[in-house]
Amino acid sequence: ETGVTQSPTHLIKTRGQQVTLRCSSQSGHNTVSWYQQALGQGPQFIFQYYREEENGRGNFPPRFSGLQFPNYSSELNVNALELDDSALYLCASSQSLTGSTDTQYFGPGTRLTVL
């Protein structure tokens, strides 16, 4: 069983650019959530995808968007990058089963630096 993987591991962009981050969910998981973790803080929920549809969104502007594919892998896209977007972006996958622990398993993250 493979765990959650993310690519790239590190990325440097300049203000105003666009970025795409990728995530492969753990085998058997159909739900993917994305989190932003700024330095020294806990992860903040961006949005969640379940069976290719957005299933909830945190307090992030529309320039943060996502996709989930039929194989349940996912992308996070951020347009018009700002300096404050510099953070570790974490992807987490889970099984959507009634009565489950809904435990989320996290990938290693993508470290985005915006200059």
Next chain:
Amino acid sequence: GEDVEQSLFLSVREGDSSVINCTYTDSSSTYLYWYKQEPGAGLQLLTYIFSNMDMKQDQRLTVLLNKKDKHLSLRIADTQTGDSAIYFCAERGDYGQNFVFGPGTRLSVLP
């Protein structure tokens, strides 16, 4: 909305017990979680507790839950230098399966 609070720092000596505390606001949380994050890494699930339990033990880890006070704690027995990391408490949020995390407690284990 939900809010999760933790103390930010804890230092213990190797071999002692560590107790990391957390308070949360959402009384409807079904499960509460502890995650560990080592430098430069993602989050590793340590343990979780169902809201109808008071205590859960898993090897060196003991989780205590006081639902009345909305207080959760993680005790690590015989703390080792490899336990040095940031520990996050999390509860389930409003959107189903998203988690609301605390700010993390940085545990430093001194030799």
